[in-house]
Amino acid sequence: xxxxxxxxxxxxxxxxxxxxxxxxxxxxxxxxxxxxxxxxxxxxxxxxxxxxxxxxxxxxxxxxxxxxxxxxxxxxxxxxxxxxxxxxxxxxxxxxxxxxxxxxxxxxxxxxxxxxxxxxxxxxxxxxxxxxxxxxxxxxxxxxxxxxxxxxxxxxxxxxxxxxxxxxxxxxxxxxxxxxxxxxxxxxxxxxxxxxxxxxxxxxxxxxxxxxxxxxxxxxxxxxxxxxxxxxxxxxxxxxxxxxxxxxxxxxxxxxxxxxxxxxxxxxxxxxxxxxxxxxxxxxxxxxxxxxxxxxxxxxxxx
Amino acid sequence: xxxxxxxxxxxxxxxxxxxxxxxxxxxxxxxxxxxxxxxxxxxxxxxxxxxxxxxxxxxxxxxxxxxxxxxxxxxxxxxxxxxxxxxxxxxxxxxxxxxxxxxxxxxxxxxxxxxxxxxxxxxxxxxxxxxxxxxxxxxxxxxxxxxxxxxxxxxxxxxxxxxxxxxxxxxxxxxxxxxxxxxxxxxxxxxxxxxxxxxxxxxxxxxxxxxxxxxxxxxxxxxxxxx
Numbered sequence: 001x002x003x004x005x006x007x008x009x010x011x012x013x014x015x016x017x018x019x020x021x022x023x024x025x026x027x028x029x030x031x032x033x034x035x036x037x038x039x040x041x042x043x044x045x046x047x048x049x050x051x052x053x054x055x056x057x058x059x060x061x062x063x064x065x066x067x068x069x070x071x072x073x074x075x076x077x078x079x080x081x082x083x084x085x086x087x088x089x090x091x092x093x094x095x096x097x098x099x100x101x102x103x104x105x106x107x108x109x110x111x112x113x114x115x116x117x118x119x120x121x122x123x124x125x126x127x128x129x130x131x132x133x134x135x136x137x138x139x140x141x142x143x144x145x146x147x148x149x150x151x152x153x154x155x156x157x158x159x160x161x162x163x164x165x166x167x168x169x170x171x172x173x174x175x176x177x178x179x180x181x182x183x184x185x186x187x188x189x190x191x192x193x194x195x196x197x198x199x200x201x202x203x204x205x206x207x208x209x210x211x212x213x214x215x216x217x218x219x220x221x222x223x224x225x226x227x228x229x230x231x232x233x234x235x236x237x238x239x240x241x242x243x244x245x246x247x248x249x250x251x252x253x254x255x256x257x258x259x260x261x262x263x264x265x266x267x268x269x270x271x272x273x274x275x276x277x278x279x280x281x282x283x284x285x286x287x288x289x290x291x292x293x294x295x296x297x298x299x300x301x302x303x
Numbered sequence: 304x305x306x307x308x309x310x311x312x313x314x315x316x317x318x319x320x321x322x323x324x325x326x327x328x329x330x331x332x333x334x335x336x337x338x339x340x341x342x343x344x345x346x347x348x349x350x351x352x353x354x355x356x357x358x359x360x361x362x363x364x365x366x367x368x369x370x371x372x373x374x375x376x377x378x379x380x381x382x383x384x385x386x387x388x389x390x391x392x393x394x395x396x397x398x399x400x401x402x403x404x405x406x407x408x409x410x411x412x413x414x415x416x417x418x419x420x421x422x423x424x425x426x427x428x429x430x431x432x433x434x435x436x437x438x439x440x441x442x443x444x445x446x447x448x449x450x451x452x453x454x455x456x457x458x459x460x461x462x463x464x465x466x467x468x469x470x471x472x473x474x475x476x477x478x479x480x481x482x483x484x485x486x487x488x489x490x491x492x493x494x495x496x497x498x499x500x501x502x503x504x505x506x507x508x509x510x511x512x513x514x515x516x517x518x519x520x521x522x523x524x525x526x527x528x529x530x
Contacts, residue, residue, distance in 0.1 A: 003413050010414075208392045211354070212453070213382035214409045302354050 008221070015225035026230075029194050033234025033281060036187050038241040040180030041277050045242065045269065047172050050165075063143060063157040065126040071151050073097075076124040079151055083126065088134050088142050093127040100125060123153060184284055191230050191288030195223050199296045211302040220293040224286060231285025235278030242269055242277075304330045304461060304492040305351060310360035312346050312516075320346035322516040323360070328494060330460075333487040335503045336496045338513035344496035347513070348465050351494070352386055353377050365460060382410055385454030385491075387464035391446045393438040399425070399449050400434040406457045424456040428482055444475035451482055455491070462486060464495045468502065476502055 019026045065083075067076055073096055084092040100122045105111045128146065130139050139157075147155040199206070206219050246268055269277070305328040312321040321343045328334050336344045349355045350362050353369055362369045365383065372380045393402050403424055407417040425431045428448035438446050447467060454462055464483065468476035480495075480502060487493045497503060503510060512519035 003411060006413065007408075007411065205394055205396070208394060209405065209409065210378070211352075211381070211392065212386065212406050212409065213378045213380075215378040218378075218409055 011221045012225040015222045016229055019229055029230055030233040032190055033187055034237035034241055036183045037238035037277055037281055040176050042242050042245055043176045047169055050169055062127055062129045065128055065146050065155055066153045067124045067151050068153045069123050080126055088131050090129045090131045095125045097122045097124050187284040188288040191227050191285050192292040195227055195289040195292035196296055203300055206300045207302045216297055220297055223293045224289050227285040227289025228282050231281035235281025238277050239274045304328050306363040308361040310357045313358045319516050330492055331490055333493040333508045335508055335510045337510055342513040343516040345465055348463050348496055351463055383459055385459040385462040387450050387454045387467045389466035389469040391450040395439045398435050399438055403452045403456050420456055424452040428452045443470050447479055462491050462493045480506055
């Protein structure tokens with residue numbers, strides 16, 4: 001066991017040495033792997049950030065409570081005060097029917113047509129802002145309770161666009177998984193091809209070692225380690241690229257956050273995710289070199 | 304140690320390198336295989352090393368029928384045999400020491416233990432002082448001695464060599480052959496393919512002469528010798 005570990009340690013060290021002896025070629029490959037890993041990793045961050053922003057919207061979401069047409073303005077105002085006293089409500093705003101009509105006339109461009117109406121078709125509306133501590137579940141409960149009031153006609157939650165936004169994020173997340181898998185295949189191919197060239201360059205050495213009794217496993221080992229090293233350095237550089245991207249984006253994001261007066265902050269890679277990127281890089285490196293070694297090593301036999 | 308029974312090796316082109324060859328080499332013997340190029344000397348050695356498989360017949364090495372050695376087991380089989388090549392087949396990306404240690408590393412030996420075996424092997428071929436050199440910086444004779452050290456470092460019972468003096472001048476050739484002789488004296492069976500009959504006669508060992516893939520009827524006189 002100890003010998004086995006020592007052997008792997010020395011093989012991995014000499015594979016690493018080989019990488020450093022051709023710094024330019026190695027750097028090129030590492031760079032390609034890093035960029036390929038950084039693309040899905042950073043897109044994932046964008047989605048995560050959007051998600052954290054929109055989850056902020058969820059908890060403070062206004063909705064409209066349309067009152068029955070026969071409710072008088074004074075009763076509507078009383079109801080407003082009553083609802084405003086609830087613990088799960090932050091504030092309530094009353095939009096009277098006449099105010100709503102005036103606004104509609106001004107904004108819709110149907111002004112002349114609306115003048116023909118004998119009476120105001122619009123009801124009084126209460127715009128309810130749930131308290132900041134409420135969850136999406138408690139908001140639904142509040143909406144149901146208010147909808148059951150005798151004065152209430154209907155509740156219109158403006159959540160549809162948020163749901164659409166979430167659906168888009170969901171599609172994006174899936175697209176990243178699919179695109180990321182394709183890029184993963186690309187990394188396997190890139191590393192596989194690099195290792196294939198490496199095997200061809202060292203054909204003579206492989207033949208000699210096989211001639212004096214080396215097994216396929218023995219001959220394969222340094223190439224597998226090369227693949228793992230490429231993946232490791234590619235993964236580390238990818239994490240670096242993502243952080244550099246975040247650094248470049250930080251001023252624009254804080255300006256946007258300032259405009260929205262919200263605490264939008266770009267979510268960085270947490271340590272676990274950074275490790276995952278590096279781990280994926282190493283795994284893909286191993287897979288790529290394994291394919292190349294399995295395919296080409298067997299065919300090299302001493303002549 | 305080595306027994307060939309009616310061994311025929313035919314290559315895909317239809318040309319026969321060995322035709323029904325039978326021979327026996329005893330344990331502890333030192334034997335030369337001679338013959339013109341194309342007589343089948345190399346093929347004979349390649350069959351022993353399992354680089355080739357016979358078309359028909361049996362090759363038995365140290366009691367093992369090579370026919371029964373599976374592809375997966377070939378590496379372990381080869382580790383029992385020391386092999387020396389005309390072109391040395393050294394690795395020029397590492398020093399002499401690492402070249403000689405390679406069979407031990409392949410066999411999974413620890414570094415310290417390997418080191419304890421490499422130095423005596425280098426000493427036996429007189430190259431201990433050059434263990435840190437790159438083999439490319441050594442002379443042809445020295446490179447061949449590194450090749451021999453590598454072949455004997457794992458203490459095989461059988462040593463086979465294909466034209467080990469093919470690239471060397473007479474003095475160096477004699478020196479290399481004497482090294483083989485010394486290993487033979489401590490019990491290693493040695494089989495050498497060579498065309499250098501003058502040298503072989505000096506050593507006074509048994510000679511197997513091949514001609515067209517068969518044992519030559521009577522040892523053919525070398526024209527160089529009769530001159």
